[in-house]
Amino acid sequence: MAQQSGRDIAPARGKLGVMLVGLGAVSTTFVAGVENVRRGTGLPIGSLSQMGTIRLGKRTEKRSPKIKEFVPLAELNDLVFAAWDPIPDDAYGAARKAGVLEPPHLEPIADFLKGLKPMPAAFDQSYVKRLTGTHVKSGKNKRDLAEQLRHDIRDFKRRSGADRLVMIWAASTEVFLTPGPAHQSLAAFEKAMEQNDPAIAPSMLYAYAALMENVPFANGAPNLTVDVPALQRLAEERTLPIGGKDFKTGQTMMKTVLAPAFKARMLGLAGWYSTNILGNRDGEVLDDPESFKTKEESKLGVLEYILQPDQYPELYGNVFHKVRINYYPPRGDNKEGWDNIDIFGWLGYPMQIKVDFLCRDSILAAPLVLDLALFFDLAQRARLSGIQEWLSFYFKSPQTAPGLYPEHDLFIQQTKLKNTLRWLMGEEQITHLGIEYYEKA
Numbered sequence: 001m002a003q004q005s006g007r008d009i010a011p012a013r014g015k016l017g018v019m020l021v022g023l024g025a026v027s028t029t030f031v032a033g034v035e036n037v038r039r040g041t042g043l044p045i046g047s048l049s050q051m052g053t054i055r056l057g058k059r060t061e062k063r064s065p066k067i068k069e070f071v072p073l074a075e076l077n078d079l080v081f082a083a084w085d086p087i088p089d090d091a092y093g094a095a096r097k098a099g100v101l102e103p104p105h106l107e108p109i110a111d112f113l114k115g116l117k118p119m120p121a122a123f124d125q126s127y128v129k130r131l132t133g134t135h136v137k138s139g140k141n142k143r144d145l146a147e148q149l150r151h152d153i154r155d156f157k158r159r160s161g162a163d164r165l166v167m168i169w170a171a172s173t174e175v176f177l178t179p180g181p182a183h184q185s186l187a188a189f190e191k192a193m194e195q196n197d198p199a200i201a202p203s204m205l206y207a208y209a210a211l212m213e214n215v216p217f218a219n220g221a222p223n224l225t226v227d228v229p230a231l232q233r234l235a236e237e238r239t240l241p242i243g244g245k246d247f248k249t250g251q252t253m254m255k256t257v258l259a260p261a262f263k264a265r266m267l268g269l270a271g272w273y274s275t276n277i278l279g280n281r282d283g284e285v286l287d288d289p290e291s292f293k294t295k296e297e298s299k300l301g302v303l304e305y306i307l308q309p310d311q312y313p314e315l316y317g318n319v320f321h322k323v324r325i326n327y328y329p330p331r332g333d334n335k336e337g338w339d340n341i342d343i344f345g346w347l348g349y350p351m352q353i354k355v356d357f358l359c360r361d362s363i364l365a366a367p368l369v370l371d372l373a374l375f376f377d378l379a380q381r382a383r384l385s386g387i388q389e390w391l392s393f394y395f396k397s398p399q400t401a402p403g404l405y406p407e408h409d410l411f412i413q414q415t416k417l418k419n420t421l422r423w424l425m426g427e428e429q430i431t432h433l434g435i436e437y438y439e440k441a
Contacts, residue, residue, distance in 0.1 A: 006426030009072055010381040014163025016074040017156060018373045019215070021206050022171030023083040023118045024281050025333050026220070026247075028095035029362040030170070030369040031081050031116060035109045038076055042105065046367030048393075049073060049374045054418050056427050059434075071421050072381075073374045074164075082156040084149075084206075085118035085171075086133020094118075098280065100333045100362045119152050122205045126198075127174040129288040131281070142200050143193035149209035166376045167210040167217045168369055169244075172281065174201050174223040175290035176297065183228035207231055211240055216376040218391075219244030220369070222294045227399050236386040241379035243372075243388040246396040249364035250357055251276060251337035252299055253410065258353070259306040260409040262343060266312075270342040270350070271320035272303060277328040278335035278361060287327040299323045301397060306408045335361045368394045382424055390420035 020027040036042035037050075044050035054070055056063040067073075081091075089097060092113035095106055106113065122145040123136040139145045157165055182192035182199040189208070192200050203225040210217040211234045219225045219242075226232065226242045235242040248256065251274055262269055277283075286292045300323055309316040339355040372394055379388050389406075392398035393413035398406040407413060419429050 007382045007424045009378070009424065012072050012074045012078070012377070012381065015078050015080050015161055016373070016377050017080050017082060017160050017162030017165040018369075019153065019156065019165055019167040019210075020081065020083040020369075021121075021167065021169045021203070023085040023087075023089070023091060023094050023116070024171070025098035025100050025362040026170045026365045026369065027083055028091050028098055028113070029100045030366040031091055032095055032101055032105060032109060032113060033366050034076055034079060034370065035112050036105050039109070041108065044076075044367060044370065046364065047370050048367075048417075049371045050076075050367075054421060055430060056422065067421065071378060071425060074377055079373070080160045080162055081116055082152075082160070083116060083118045084121045084152070086121040086123040086131065086136050088118065088135040090114050090118070091116035098333060098362070100360065122146070122149055122202050124202050127201050128172045128285055128291065129175070130284045130291070131172060141194050141196050142205055143190065145202075146193060146205040146209050146212075149206060150213055153209060153213045153215060164377055164380065165213075165215045166373050166380075167206065167215050168372060168376075169203055169206065169217075169219045169221055169223070169225065170365075170369060171203070171221065172285040173221045173291045173294050174203055175288075176293040177201060177224045179224065179228050183224075183230050186230050186234055189228075189230040201225070204228075204231070207242070208234075211235055211238060211242070214238060214240060216241040216380050218242070218372045218376050220247045220365070220372075222246040222297065222397055232386060239380075239383050239385040241376050241384055241388045242386060242399075243376070243391050244395055244397070244399055246295075247365045247368050248394060248396045248410075249361060249368070250335055250359040251339065252302055252396045253364075254337075254339070254355060254357060255302050256306065256408050256410040256413075258341070258355075259303055260411065263307055263312075263316075266315065268315040268344040268348070269303075269307065269319050270344060271322075271340075272342070273320075273322045273340045274299070274337065275324040275326065276335055276337045277326050277331055278333070279327065279329040279331040280333045280335075280361065282361065283325070283327040283329075283331075283335075286325045292325060295325065296323055297397070299396065301406075302408050305405055333360060333362050335359055378424075390416050393417045 052067045053064045123133045203223045207226045307316040337357045341353040387399045
């Protein structure tokens with residue numbers, strides 16, 4: 001029997017404002033892509049919300065609507081955009097500089113892109129060593145900068161006529177931080193902002209400003225950001241969705257497909273060596289060891305959680321896992337990820353798998369930004385508060401409730417996402433049992 005009723009979800013009336021922290025390769029590819037789709041000059045390939053279907057009920061019922069026709073998502077025509085960046089280029093100039101999209105996807109929409117000019121960023125070079133920015137805010141302390149960001153949010157909502165907002169961090173990876181006393185309560189967090197405590201990174205100022213203005217916040221980088229008690233509690237108290245961390249795009253997406261396959265077949269793993277070359281702003285930032293440390297933690301955690309070496313010591317108790325990222329300017333946004341995987345099978349005989357993924361980083365990330373904007377808005381209208389673990393599908397290092405280990409397996413994440421949509425709409429969960437087809441009552 002299906003559930004009788006789903007979650008009460010407010011309708012997606014009016015415009016949805018998408019506020020992007022960072023107007024670099026990912027954000028410009030996302031915004032220009034949405035505009036091309038709206039004009040009929042491209043398809044939203046890679047977007048589950050736009051291209052995906054969802055099975056409802058039994059296979060014999062043959063009910064598989066498109067997700068966007070099943071749940072009340074905002075329409076692409078209702079999206080409006082704003083951004084912050086420490087570099088003053090408008091979206092057209094930034095997209096040209098990023099070099100991801102070719103002229104046929106930029107020139108016809110040049111006027112639209114030129115209309116998206118970034119607001120000055122709350123930027124501090126001590127957190128992103130390899131970037132310099134002139135288009136930055138100044139204030140007497142970090143609390144003042146957060147208040148300026150709150151003003152920007154209110155101003156954009158008024159100017160754009162947006163009914164609702166979401167904010168997505170699509171900016172560079174900050175230096176590695178661990179949770180400390182400043183992150184434990186809202187009072188401690190606000191005091192730390194006033195004292196310019198180095199524990200409060202710029203990304204936290206954006207997250208704080210968003211939550212104080214009742215705006216959901218998704219973190220597309222591996223920064224600590226909303227993964228601290230103070231901001232999690234604030235989100236829960238204000239019934240706001242938060243989530244992260246770190247868009248799951250190229251090499252790590254492949255890891256979360258291959259590692260579950262090895263585990264499903266009980267094949268052992270001796271080592272996994274991963275290296276990347278990329279030449280965009282992301283690559284330049286990650287050339288700094290402190291920013292790389294943040295990214296490395298995000299990439300390294302995946303295998304341990306999937307393979308559970310404590311439960312399978314003979315198979316995964318001694319895995320050598322290495323991750324490298326090298327800045328190589330000639331490659332631009334076209335990242336290349338190499339993986340050498342040493343596995344072993346029956347009686348311990350060794351085998352190897354080599355993967356060479358010549359991917360386009362921002363082409364893979366842009367549809368994730370779209371889906372996160374639409375699903376975080378849906379979550380807010382459904383009054384889902386705090387960490388949105390059902391959207392782990394999109395993140396390398398998914399946030400979870402305290403005490404829960406993250407689920408990294410891409411297909412379990414997809415099942416969790418689709419089952420959450422079914423639950424929201426009052427449809428029964430799909431378990432794939434199907435025994436009723438083979439056993440007579």
